[in-house]
Amino acid sequence: MTNLIERLAEYVPSWGARLAYGEKTTLDGHDVLPVALVVFGFGGGEGSGEDADGAQRGEGSGGGGGGYAVPIGAYIGGSHGPTFRPNPVAVIIAAAPLVSAAGLALTRLLRGR
Template sequence: MPNIALELGKQAASFGVKSAYGEPQDVDGVSITPVALTLSGFAGGNAEGGEGGTGGGIAVPLGVYVRREEGLRFEPNIVTLLVVAAPFVWIAGRALSRVIRALKK
């Protein structure tokens, strides 16, 4: 029986760039390459002769690289941008209100 941890390690070596950048697609003469933030993790073990392993991952679409005649341009995914920006704006607003409150004293 193969060692599961070694097999997962061999497969994980090929994730990297291949999982973050998708295959370029041609749509109406425009080349589009999807970009994502990817995270993955694996674990394996051997408990008294029994072997086991698990793995998981997540991919968040960041946007696409669009190649036209004018050149290459990155177009962000608006939904992801809003999801990331909302907590940032909330935290920045709270910090600013505390700074203003401290300066008034």
């Protein structure tokens, strides 16, 4: 099990770049490179031993992982070089936790005064 987790960890850095930037395509003579916010994680577990009554438990192991990608915009090539064009709905969704945390922190600071 440990070898599997170590092998997965070796590939994680390259997965992020591949998932965050999609394949370049050409639309109406302009190069388009999609960009996404990518979040993923993996976990593993293992267990063995005795329970509270001293009875032997069976050994166990397990693992899992998951993730998601939110398309936040695209780089579009033009006469002045590439320009980032955001996806407004995705940017608002991706920024909501940050804005909420900042608002909560500001509220607590103001209450302390």
